[in-house]
Amino acid sequence: MADPKAAHPGLYRIDREPPPLLGQRCAGCGRLAFPPNPYGCEGCGAEADELVTEEIPGHGELAAFATVHLHPGKDIEAPFTVGTIVLDAGPTLRATLTRATDDGLAIGQRVRSQLVPRHSEDGGELLELRFAVEET
Known part of the structure; x- marks a missing residue:
């Protein structure tokens, strides 16, 4: 089996956790x-x-979030949650969170980047960037 690859090359590294x-x-x-x-x-x-x-560094603060309940695409199954994240280094981005729903989420929570595997159409493994709430 081939080594896993980044689902979106050029946006993040896959050789360490948390991925930068x-x-x-x-x-x-x-x-x-x-x-x-x-x-x-x-x-x-x-x-x-x-x-x-x-x-x-893939560390930041959750500034907003919403759960998507209906999604026509095949790349991700609903429900899933998208968050607006203010990285500690400054940039703000929107990313999929590791939680399917917004249960237990709160604005201001600390989050970190995480790689989540999924299968590609050709049977290989892709690593997607997600953000998870940091456990205290």
């Missing part, structure tokens, strides 16, 4: 961005060649 995200820092203004932007810096307008890939 792959963002970009602008050499011109220092802004840290996630996801990577192939066009340039959204902060100062610097060209794409001024952006340097940087690992971002």
Whole structure:
């Protein structure tokens, strides 16, 4: 069996837990961005060649969340919960949480990145980035 691969290569590393995200820092203004932007810096307008890939620790705070009960796609089965996460390093992103429903979730909870396996259409294993509530 082949080694597992990232479901979304270029967005996160799969060789350690918790997986770091792959963002970009602008050499011109220092802004840290996630996801990577192939066009340039959204902060100062610097060209794409001024952006340097940087690992971002996958730790942050849950700022909002919603459970999806109906989903037409085949990539994930409903119900699932999506959260808005403010990373400790600064960027804000939306990501799928490891919990299927919002039971027990609260704004302000600490979360961390986590890899979740799923099978690809060709039978291989893919690792998806999710966020889990940090247990205290």
